Structures are given as C-alpha cells and as structure tokens.
Amino acid sequence: MKKYIILFLLILVTVTAERQNQIFDNELKLELTNYDPSPIVPGEESNIVFDAINVGAVDLNNIVLQIQEKFPFSMVSDREITINSLKIGERKSFSFKIKTDHSTNNGTYSIGISYLTNTKGIVEVKEFAIDIQKSNLIITPTNVRIEPERINPGDTAVIFIDLENSGDFALKDINIRLDLTDQPFAPIEDTAERNIKLLNINDKASTQFKIISLADAETKIYKVPLRISYVDETGKKYEKEESIGLIVDANPSFQINLENANIYKLEQAGKVTISISNIAPTDVKFVSLELLESDYYQILSNQREYIGNLDSDDYETVEFQIYAMQIKEDNFLPLRLKIKYKDAYNNEKEFEEEIKLNVYSNWEAVKYGLEKPNTTYLKFIISILLLLFIWSAYREWQRTKNIWSAIGNTFVNTFKSLFINPWKKNKNVK
Numbered sequence: 001m002k003k004y005i006i007l008f009l010l011i012l013v014t015v016t017a018e019r020q021n022q023i024f025d026n027e028l029k030l031e032l033t034n035y036d037p038s039p040i041v042p043g044e045e046s047n048i049v050f051d052a053i054n055v056g057a058v059d060l061n062n063i064v065l066q067i068q069e070k071f072p073f074s075m076v077s078d079r080e081i082t083i084n085s086l087k088i089g090e091r092k093s094f095s096f097k098i099k100t101d102h103s104t105n106n107g108t109y110s111i112g113i114s115y116l117t118n119t120k121g122i123v124e125v126k127e128f129a130i131d132i133q134k135s136n137l138i139i140t141p142t143n144v145r146i147e148p149e150r151i152n153p154g155d156t157a158v159i160f161i162d163l164e165n166s167g168d169f170a171l172k173d174i175n176i177r178l179d180l181t182d183q184p185f186a187p188i189e190d191t192a193e194r195n196i197k198l199l200n201i202n203d204k205a206s207t208q209f210k211i212i213s214l215a216d217a218e219t220k221i222y223k224v225p226l227r228i229s230y231v232d233e234t235g236k237k238y239e240k241e242e243s244i245g246l247i248v249d250a251n252p253s254f255q256i257n258l259e260n261a262n263i264y265k266l267e268q269a270g271k272v273t274i275s276i277s278n279i280a281p282t283d284v285k286f287v288s289l290e291l292l293e294s295d296y297y298q299i300l301s302n303q304r305e306y307i308g309n310l311d312s313d314d315y316e317t318v319e320f321q322i323y324a325m326q327i328k329e330d331n332f333l334p335l336r337l338k339i340k341y342k343d344a345y346n347n348e349k350e351f352e353e354e355i356k357l358n359v360y361s362n363w364e365a366v367k368y369g370l371e372k373p374n375t376t377y378l379k380f381i382i383s384i385l386l387l388l389f390i391w392s393a394y395r396e397w398q399r400t401k402n403i404w405s406a407i408g409n410t411f412v413n414t415f416k417s418l419f420i421n422p423w424k425k426n427k428n429v430k
Contacts, residue, residue, distance in 0.1 A: 027056030027119060028063070028086075032128040033093070039133040043102030045076055048111070048130075049095040052083060060086040061118045065094060068112035072101035072132070106133050138167040139174065139199065139230055141242055150249040153281050154215040156188060159244065160208045161226070165199040171230045172198045178209050178244075179225040184217035185246065199230075213248055219282040219344040222246045250282040252343060256353045258335070259317055263357065265365040269300060269323040272335065272357060276307065277315035284341045285309045291320045292336040292352070298323040310341070324359050331364070332356040389414065 034049040054060050063083040069075055077097035086092060098111070110127040117123075143162040151157045159178070165171050178192040187209060194207040226242040255277040263270035276289055290304040301321035310316060327333050335357055340350040360368065389410060397406035 025123065027054070027058075027060065028115065028117065028123075029053040029055045030065075030113065030115070030126065032130075035130060039131040040100050042072070042100050042104040042132060045097060045099045047095055047097050049093055050113070051091055051093050052086060053091045054086045054088055056119075057088065058119065059088060063118075064116040066114050067096050067098070068114060070110075070112065072104040072109060073098045073111055073130075074101070075099075100132060104132050108132070139163055139165050139171055139228060139240075141226065141228075142204070144244055146244075146246060150247045151213045152250050153213050153217045153219075153248060156210065156212045157246075158208055158210050159246075160206065162204060162206050163196070163199070163228075164204045165201055168201065169233050170198065170200045171232060174199055174205075174228065174230040176207060177227045177229075178211075179227055180211070183222055183224055184214040184248070185211045185222070185224070186214070188212050215281075217248045219248055219250060221345075222248065247345075249344060250280050252278070252282060252284050252341065252349070253280040254339060254353075255279050255315075256337060256339070256355055258355050258357060261357055263322070263324050263333075263359065265360050265362060266324050266327065269321065271301075271319050271321050273317055273319050274335075274337065274355070275315050275317045276310070276339065278310045278312055281312050282344055283309065283311045284343060285346075286348075287316075287339070287341040289318045290338040290340070291322075292338055294334065294336055296324070296326050296328075296333050297335070298325060324357075327359045331358060331360055333359045 029052070031051040031053070032048065033051050036047050036049075037044070040046045050065075052063065052065070061084065063086060064080060065083070066080045067075060069079065075096065076099050077095075079096070081094050081096075083092055083094065108129050108131050111130055112127045114126070115123050140163070141161050142164045143160075145160050147158050147160070148155075161176065163174070163176070174196040176194045176196070178187070180186065180192055189210055192209055192211070194209070196205050196207070199205055222245070224244045224246055226244050227239065228242065229237060229239045231237050257275045257277070258272065259275045260273040261270065263272065274289065276287070278284060285308075287307040287310045288304055289307060291299055293299065293303075299320065299322055301319070303320075305318040305320075307316045307318065322335075324333055333356070335355050337353045337355065338350060339353060340348070342348050392414070393406050393410040396409045397403055400406050400409070
C-alpha cells in the first residue's frame with residue numbers, strides 16, 4: 001500500500017513540475033518570464049515571453065520552438081520561431097502572441113511548447129501554467145468635462161473627472177494621474193495627481209485638476225493620458241490608461257486698416273488699398289476679403305479677393321477700384337467689408353467690418369488744399385475782357401490818333417462804366 005502512495009506522489013510531483021513556469025532537460029532550460037496583460041483577460045490578445053538558456057555542455061544551433069495550440073488559446077503570431085545559435089550558458093528571449101477565447105472562465109490553464117535542437121530530435125511538449133481572470137475589477141471615468149471647453153494659450157482651465165467602481169469588488173489606494181509630460185500644460189496650485197483611499201462597489205467619486213496652457217501652445221487638440229492605478233482586496237495592483245482631449249484655441253482677431261486711397265472727392269474713380277492683420281496668437285486659413293455693394297460707391301474691380309492662409313502677427317493688403325457717388329454728413333464714405341476664414345479646426349467663420357474713407361465736395365477739396373482751383377473759366381473771362389479793352393482802345397486811337405491817350409481814355413471809360421455809373425443809378429433809385 002505504501003508503494004502505491006509513494007508512486008502516486010511521485011506522479012503528482014512530476015505532473016506539477018510539468019505545469020511550473022520553467023522546464024528543462026540536460027541541455028536546454030525554458031522559462032515563462034512574462035505575459036501581458038497579467039492575468040490574461042478572456043477575449044483579448046496577449047504577448048507571452050519565454051527565455052531559453054543553454055544548460056548543456058555544447059553550443060546549440062537552429063533551435064526550433066513551437067507552441068502547441070489548445071483551448072482556450074489560439075495563435076495570433078506564427079506558432080513557430082527559430083533561435084539560430086545559443087552558446088553554453090547563454091540566455092535569449094523569444095515571444096508568441098496569442099488570443100484567449102472570450103468564453104473562458106476564471107482559472108489556471110496550460111499552454112504547451114515543444115522544441116528541436118541540433119543535438120536531439122523533437123522534445124516532447126512541456127506545459128506552462130497561465131492564469132486567466134475575467135475583468136471584474138473595473139474603475140472608469142464616467143464623466144469628464146473641461147471648463148472652458150476651448151483653452152486660450154496662457155489661460156487656465158479646470159478638468160472635472162467623475163469615477164465609478166463598476167466591478168465586483170471594492171477597490172482601494174486609487175491613484176489618478178494626469179500625465180502632462182511633453183504637453184503644453186502645467187498644473188497650478190498643486191500637482192497633477194490625486195488619491196482616493198477606498199471606492200466600494202458601485203460607488204462614485206469626483207476629482208479635479210486645475211491647469212494652465214503655455215503661452216506659446218500651438219492651436220490644436222492634445223491627447224493627454226490619464227493613468228489610473230488601484231489595488232483589489234487581495235493587495236494585487238492594477239493599472240489602466242484613459243485619455244482626455246484638451247483643445248487649445250485662441251479666438252481669431254483681425255485689424256482692418258485703410259492703407260492708401262487716391263480718391264478724395266465725389267464723382268471720382270480710384271483705388272483703395274485695405275490691409276488685414278492677424279493679431280491673434282493663432283493661424284487662420286482660407287481668408288478672403290469682400291467689398292460689399294453700397295449706395296455710396298460703385299465697385300469697378302473684382303468685389304472679392306482671396307488672401308489664403310494668414311499666420312499670427314502677419315498681414316496682407318488688397319486693392320479695390322471704386323467710384324465715389326455720395327458721402328455722409330461728416331464727409332466720409334463708408335466702405336463695407338466682409339471677412340471669411342477657417343479656424344484651426346476647419347470651422348468656417350465670417351464677420352463684417354466698416355472703415356471710413358474721407359471724401360469731399362469740389363469746393364472743400366480746394367479749401368483743404370487737396371487740389372488747385374479750376375481757373376479755366378476765369379482765364380476765359382479775362383481773355384474776353386482783354387479783347388474788349390483792346391477793341392475799345394483801338395476805336396479811341398482812330399478818333400485821337402494818339403496811342404497813349406487812347407489807352408488812358410479807354411481805361412477811364414471802362415472804370416466809370418463798371419463802378420461809377422452803377423453807383424449813380426443805385427443812388428437815384430434810392
């Protein structure tokens with residue numbers, strides 16, 4: 001009877017040894033060093049890493065290792081790999097990628113491996129123990145909100161996070177860390193890490209992080225890792241990673257100026273040069289400038305001009321040709337403009353702007369020295385009067401035959417007719 005018991009114990013020890021995480025013979029030792037995730041979760045892919053150690057007295061070449069598929073595992077990678085050489089005492093790692101059947105229950109399962117070396121034929125399958133556990137320890141962010149939703153460069157924001165234990169066990173020592181490494185954000189007032197001592201089944205907890213965006217942050221969406229670690233009731237530690245999208249977006253701001261114009265009076269055609277400057281810390285795309293129709297002017301050129309991309313602190317100029325038809329009471333002509341563009345997130349936006357062009361009447365243009373008086377009519381009248389004076393002097397010369405007497409008499413007669421005679425007539429009327 002004792003013989004049978006001893007034999008049974010030897011068989012049990014042998015089977016148990018076959019299910020350990022390392023197996024070896026007189027030339028090769030195999031160790032199961034790691035599998036990720038640990039424990040393996042049903043329905044997910046896992047990476048299983050082994051080490052091969054040459055424990056023999058000769059170098060080994062062309063070692064062929066092969067996974068023996070069995071439920072609940074199936075191969076994702078090739079089931080066979082080759083180690084070209086393994087010197088005496090040398091250790092080399094190799095790995096296989098497997099997938100676990102989604103219907104697998106919690107427990108310890110085995111995966112087999114066989115190998116072939118240059119010194120011996122195929123060695124029988126050895127089995128390694130692998131733990132499988134359904135994912136019943138779950139803590140998830142049920143709600144994440146950022147105020148404000150779009151953060152201007154250099155401004156602050158608050159990230160609110162709600163957590164829930166939706167698993168089957170209480171969780172403790174929960175650590176929530178906002179990983180701002182290589183991100184244009186920094187925590188303010190305290191660190192980017194929070195701790196919760198205990199979270200029972202179906203319980204919820206809330207936490208928040210206050211951050212500031214760097215002044216030179218580029219306008220785009222940033223994916224910030226949120227790392228959560230926790231411990232179950234047995235003291236086993238778990239880690240998971242979520243991500244939070246933070247939007248950096250500065251509101252576009254433009255400055256519109258009238259740079260130049262060669263129109264200064266009514267009923268005049270000419271060019272107006274308008275500049276548009278991007279004075280916001282963000283770039284804009286597909287910018288266009290349109291001069292809107294108006295009763296104050298007629299557009300003689302293209303009504304809309306395409307500018308394209310406009311970087312921060314950059315500007316472009318656009319020319320329009322118009323004809324000034326009327327002005328407002330304070331001597332300006334209103335130019336109505338429409339600006340269209342797309343922001344960093346490809347949202348199309350537009351707004352209208354009005355700038356003033358000073359325009360004057362003909363008399364005011366002369367008054368303010370914008371143009372010289374029109375002397376054409378004055379010259380014409382003077383010419384007529386001069387001809388009449390010469391004609392009168394000639395007639396007087398024919399009478400007196402004295403040129404100086406004729407000029408003097410003509411001058412006196414002209415003066416009397418223009419000034420003295422009208423005065424006498426007005427005096428008589430009075």
